[in-house]
Amino acid sequence: xxxxxxxxxxxxxxxxxxxxxxxxxxxxxxxxxxxxxxxxxxxxxxxxxxxxxxxxxxxxxxxxxxxxxxxxxxxxxxxxxxxxxxxxxxxxxxxxxxxxxxxxxxxxxxxxxxxxxxxxxxxxxxxxxxxxxxxxxxxxxxxxxxxxxxxxxxxxxxxxxxxxxxxxxxxxxxxxxxxxxxxxxxxxxxxxxxxxxxxxxxxxxxxxxxxxxxxxxxxxxxxxxxxxxxxxxxxxxxxxxxxxxxxxxxxxxxxxxxxxxxxxxxxxxxxxxxxxxxxxxxxxxxxxxxxxxxxxxxxxxxxxxxxxxxxxxxxxxxxxxxxxxxxxxxxxxxxxxxxxxxxxxxxxxx
Amino acid sequence: xxxxxxxxxxxxxxxxxxxxxxxxxxxxxxxxxxxxxxxxxxxxxxxxxxxxxxxxxxxxxxxxxxxxxxxxxxxxxxxxxxxxxxxxxxxxxxxxxxxxxxxxxxxxxxxxxxxxxxxxxxxxxxxxxxxxxxxxxxxxxxxxxxxxxxxxxxxxxxxxxxxxxxxxxxxxxxxxxxxxxxxxxxxxxxxxxxxxxxxxxxxxxxxxxxxxxxxxxxxxxxxxxxxxxxxxxxxxxxxxxxxxxxxxxxxxxxxxxxxxxxxxxxxxxxxxxxxxxxxxxxxxxxxxxxxxxxxxxxxxxxxxxxxxxxxxxxxxxxxxxxxxxxxxxxxxxxxxxxxxxxxxxxxxxx
DNA sequence: GGTTGGCACTCACAGGGCGTGAGTGCCAGG
DNA sequence: CCTGGCACTCACGCCCTGTGAGTGCCAACC
Numbered sequence: 001x002x003x004x005x006x007x008x009x010x011x012x013x014x015x016x017x018x019x020x021x022x023x024x025x026x027x028x029x030x031x032x033x034x035x036x037x038x039x040x041x042x043x044x045x046x047x048x049x050x051x052x053x054x055x056x057x058x059x060x061x062x063x064x065x066x067x068x069x070x071x072x073x074x075x076x077x078x079x080x081x082x083x084x085x086x087x088x089x090x091x092x093x094x095x096x097x098x099x100x101x102x103x104x105x106x107x108x109x110x111x112x113x114x115x116x117x118x119x120x121x122x123x124x125x126x127x128x129x130x131x132x133x134x135x136x137x138x139x140x141x142x143x144x145x146x147x148x149x150x151x152x153x154x155x156x157x158x159x160x161x162x163x164x165x166x167x168x169x170x171x172x173x174x175x176x177x178x179x180x181x182x183x184x185x186x187x188x189x190x191x192x193x194x195x196x197x198x199x200x201x202x203x204x205x206x207x208x209x210x211x212x213x214x215x216x217x218x219x220x221x222x223x224x225x226x227x228x229x230x231x232x233x234x235x236x237x238x239x240x241x242x243x244x245x246x247x248x249x250x251x252x253x254x255x256x257x258x259x260x261x262x263x264x265x266x267x268x269x270x271x272x273x274x275x276x277x278x279x280x281x282x283x284x285x286x287x288x289x290x291x292x293x294x295x296x297x298x299x300x301x302x303x304x305x306x307x308x309x310x311x312x313x314x315x316x317x318x319x320x321x322x323x324x325x326x327x328x329x330x331x332x333x334x335x336x337x338x339x340x341x342x343x344x345x346x347x348x349x350x
Numbered sequence: 351x352x353x354x355x356x357x358x359x360x361x362x363x364x365x366x367x368x369x370x371x372x373x374x375x376x377x378x379x380x381x382x383x384x385x386x387x388x389x390x391x392x393x394x395x396x397x398x399x400x401x402x403x404x405x406x407x408x409x410x411x412x413x414x415x416x417x418x419x420x421x422x423x424x425x426x427x428x429x430x431x432x433x434x435x436x437x438x439x440x441x442x443x444x445x446x447x448x449x450x451x452x453x454x455x456x457x458x459x460x461x462x463x464x465x466x467x468x469x470x471x472x473x474x475x476x477x478x479x480x481x482x483x484x485x486x487x488x489x490x491x492x493x494x495x496x497x498x499x500x501x502x503x504x505x506x507x508x509x510x511x512x513x514x515x516x517x518x519x520x521x522x523x524x525x526x527x528x529x530x531x532x533x534x535x536x537x538x539x540x541x542x543x544x545x546x547x548x549x550x551x552x553x554x555x556x557x558x559x560x561x562x563x564x565x566x567x568x569x570x571x572x573x574x575x576x577x578x579x580x581x582x583x584x585x586x587x588x589x590x591x592x593x594x595x596x597x598x599x600x601x602x603x604x605x606x607x608x609x610x611x612x613x614x615x616x617x618x619x620x621x622x623x624x625x626x627x628x629x630x631x632x633x634x635x636x637x638x639x640x641x642x643x644x645x646x647x648x649x650x651x652x653x654x655x656x657x658x659x660x661x662x663x664x665x666x667x668x669x670x671x672x673x674x675x676x677x678x679x680x681x682x683x684x685x686x687x688x689x690x691x692x693x694x695x696x697x698x699x700x
Numbered sequence: 701g702g703t704t705g706g707c708a709c710t711c712a713c714a715g716g717g718c719g720t721g722a723g724t725g726c727c728a729g730g
Numbered sequence: 731c732c733t734g735g736c737a738c739t740c741a742c743g744c745c746c747t748g749t750g751a752g753t754g755c756c757a758a759c760c
Contacts, residue, residue: 028752041704046753064710064752106513139493143505149691153511155493155503161513163456165691182528237606252602256587341499341515378723391733396724414723414739704759710752718744730733 004055012048013057014081017069021320024244026066071283074295074317078280082322087330091120099334106130106159109338110233113311113331118236120327121297123243123315124255125236126265130302130309130339132158135221137188137196142177142213150177152213154220157190158307162220168209180210184217193221232262232269234314245293245316254290258314264291265298265314272298272310278325278332283317293317297324301332303339311335354405362398363407364431367419371670374594376416421633424645424667428630432672437680441470449684456480456509459688460583463661463681468586470677471647473593473665474605475586476615480652480659480689482508485571487538487546492527492563500527502563504570507540508657512570518559530560534567543571582612582619584664595643595666604640608664614641615648615664622648622660628675628682633667643667647674651682653689661685 005013015036016027029045032038038045049067052058057073069077087095095116102108110127117125136157143151145165150172154162188196200214237259246252258264267287272279278299284292297319298312311332313324355363365386366377379395382388388395399417402408407423419427437445445466452458460477467475486507493501495515500522504512538546550564587609596602608614617637622629628649634642647669648662661682663674 026752030752040702042752043704043706043754044702046755047703050754060753062711063754065712066752139491141489141491141503141505143489145509151505151509153491153503153505155491155501155513159495159501159513161503161511163509163511178532238603238610241603241606247599249597249599249602252599253588253591256591260588376723380723392723393725393733393735394731396726397732400725410724412740413725414721415741416723702760704757706756706758707754708756709754712751713749715746715748717746720742720744722740722742724737724739726737727735728733729735730731 009048009052010081012045013052013073014077016049016052016058016067017073017077017081020067020069021318024318026061026068028066031066069318071285071317074282074321075285078282078321078325085322085326087120087326092330095120095330096334099338109335110309111235113335114233114235117311117313117327117331118239120331121313121315121320121324122239123236123313123319123324124234124240124259126232126234126259126262126298126310126312126314128232128269128309128311129160130158130307130335131160131224132156132307133305134192135224137191137193137217137221139185140181140188140213140217142181144172144174144177147171152216154217156221156224160224162224164216164220166212166216168212172209180213184210184213188217193218193225196221232265234259234262240315243316243318245318251293255294258290258294264288264294265296265312268296268298268312269310272312273300273308276300278329280321280325295319295321297321297328299328299332301335301339303336307339309335359398359402360431362395363402363423364427366399366402366408366417367423367427367431370417370419371668374668376411376418378416381416419668421635421667424632424671425635428632428671428675435672435676437470437676442680445470445680446684449688459685460659461585463685464583464585467661467663467677467681468589470681471663471665471670471674472589473586473663473669473674474584474590474609476582476584476609476612476648476660476662476664478582478619478659478661479510480508480657480685481510481574482506482657483655484542485574487541487543487567487571489535490531490538490563490567492531494522494524494527497521502566504567506571506574510574512574514566514570516562516566518562522559530563534560534563538567543568543575546571582615584609584612590665593666593668595668601643605644608640608644614638614644615646615662618646618648619660622662623650623658626650628679630671630675645669645671647671647678649678649682651685651689653686657689659685 012032015032019027029042029049032045033042049058053060053067057070057076058067059070060067098112098116099109102112110129114125114127138157139155141153143153145151148168148171150166150168152164152166187199196214196218200211237256240255241252246255264286268279268281278297280295280297282295286292293316294314295317296312296314298310300308300310302308311328313328362382365382369377379392379399382395383392399408403410403417407420407426408417409420410417448462448466449459452462456479460479464475464477488507489505491503493503495501498518498521500516500518502514502516537549546564546568550561587606590596590605591602596605614636618629618631628647630645630647632645636642643666644664645667646662646664648660650658650660652658661678663678
């Protein structure tokens with residue numbers, strides 16, 4: 001599939017795709033000759049284009065419109081033809097700078113990653129929060145809100161926090177709550193849901209309120225594990241709408257719907273989490289029909305064996321793949337390093 | 351401004367506006383006569399329409415197109431003409447049911463409120479988290495993440511939680527951190543930022559790490575007070591796009607931009623927080639130009655003197671005001687009651 | 701055999717002209 | 731004050747046509 005194409009055809013295909021990506025206008029034989037000073041005539045190029053079309057890399061809306069890449073064309077481009085350029089150093093520095101500005105909150109990192117990615121790739125972005133592969137208990141706190149109302153704050157190993165109000169039977173003063181919290185923290189430190197579930201069953205006859213708290217904690221943690229690929233944040237609607245494919249309202253509604261529910265990207269997450277490199281899924285390569293005109297570039301970030309999330313870009317198949325891929329890769333690295341600091345106190349290395 | 355209109359004119363204006371709201375098509379004199387079996391001829395209606403136009407309540411795109419309400423027309427309608435119907439009992443029950451399903455998390459309430467509001471009013475919705483008028487310290491927790499990294503979890507009186515990592519000079523074992531946290535909790539229970547700031551200045555020579563923690567807490571709380579009207583969540587883009595005004599791409603981009611930044615609604619928040627009823631701002635009544643074709647219906651929710659947030663609806667000036675207003679009012683009540691339970695342990699009454 | 705100029709052919713797109721119909725404005729008469 | 735009648739006005743949709751870009755193919759050339 002690589003040697004099949006002569007050097008000239010590869011060049012022509014590459015030029016067509018590059019031109020189309022940044023102009024969004026079907027590419028004619030003449031334009032290629034003129035713009036790139038090719039040593040042959042437009043008629044020759046036409047023959048080559050026809051051949052590339054025969055091979056399935058290009059199409060034609062109708063006779064007498066320029067050539068347009070097919071999904072297979074983009075695929076070939078991504079795999080064999082494109083220039084693998086990284087972001088410029090200036091861009092890298094600016095991005096790092098922005099992350100350092102908000103070094104505090106995890107939520108803000110996620111939001112920032114989405115915004116930066118969208119702006120850099122001029123498309124919509126998707127980001128999920130970093131999650132532990134398995135929920136591990138870190139800490140809990142019981143805070144008296146009102147006589148019979150208690151706020152339970154649960155901190156998991158991956159830094160996610162859940163808050164929940166609990167109604168209790170009788171009045172619970174704060175110091176009693178603190179003592180209970182301390183006891184539970186001690187007992188459950190760094191354990192998984194299963195272990196907590198076991199430990200609860202062992203001590204059947206304990207305090208009813210304590211049992212209730214345990215129950216809430218277990219349910220929270222279970223809910224968490226189920227939610228692994230919930231919580232897909234997306235951003236950059238405005239950026240993606242600036243792409244010329246969204247000149248008709250129908251397309252806009254389509255992308256809004258795709259982004260809103262995180263559908264269309266959800267199915268790709270397991271694969272992205274499992275693999276190491278940047279994943280690219282082009283148009284019809286998605287299963288469903290509603291994604292046939294969109295491509296997704298995404299990758300995993302995080303710390304091996306501990307926590308992981310995904311970051312990615314979504315846009316029309318006519319996407320600036322080289323740039324999207326570099327941006328996604330870079331942001332993933334930045335996020336991974338930030339998490340390294342967060343979890344392990346490692347210093348930055350990017 | 352009320353007695354100025356004859357009963358018949360009031361009726362005609364009301365009918366025109368109602369018809370236009372649900373049809374989005376300019377209203378003709380004939381239609382009114384036919385559809386509502388008025389006892390007069392269309393010519394008479396035409397005269398009345400001309401008079402209403404003269405008064406500034408209606409317009410004309412050009413001769414020979416039906417009448418369309420002006421901003422002043424909508425204003426008069428909202429104030430004097432519209433039927434103040436509440437949501438049906440079935441709708442109320444369904445909404446309440448949904449809130450009970452997710453009775454746990456505040457974040458989810460907000461999200462749900464946005465979704466429900468958007469669906470009910472068929473427009474975009476905006477919701478802010480409930481915030482205390484003044485940040486009051488409730489609780490903090492220090493959790494050892496790594497030898498020299500500490501996770502600070504700060505709980506404020508209004509239930510908002512902030513997490514932040516702190517790097518410390520030396521190794522801090524968990525029990526030392528717990529003791530420090532207990533000490534600070536005791537000292538700062540239920541105080542405002544100012545008091546904390548004062549208390550820090552008093553004990554100049556204390557431990558450097560303790561001072562650092564105090565500093566982070568103070569900055570978090572200050573940031574919070576500044577952010578009072580930050581964090582505007584919006585939802586229902588899909589719903590609002592189903593309105594016929596968004597048949598052209600330019601309009602879509604406009605609303606997307608308005609929603610994205612929470613701009614256009616930001617300026618209205620102070621007023622909504624200060625007043626008790628439902629606020630309606632119609633088209634040109636907004637200051638800026640970009641909101642000239644949009645209306646906002648919003649209100650405060652929360653607990654008097656303690657916490658408050660806002661919920662609202664935003665859409666084209668041709669908005670189903672009665673329904674939007676009922677929906678906003680109802681959701682605000684539900685949210686207020688939920689908060690009542692959360693903060694005061696009050697039982698529901700809606 | 702690859703390359704080229706030439707030429708016919710195709711098709712999207714923009715602009716102009718026109719008919720149609722909805723709806724008003726006005727007037728004169730009841 | 732109400733009404734029927736009538737002229738007038740536009741937006742809208744339609745068709746039509748000219749235009750230009752671009753291909754496809756062929757015969758000739760190296």
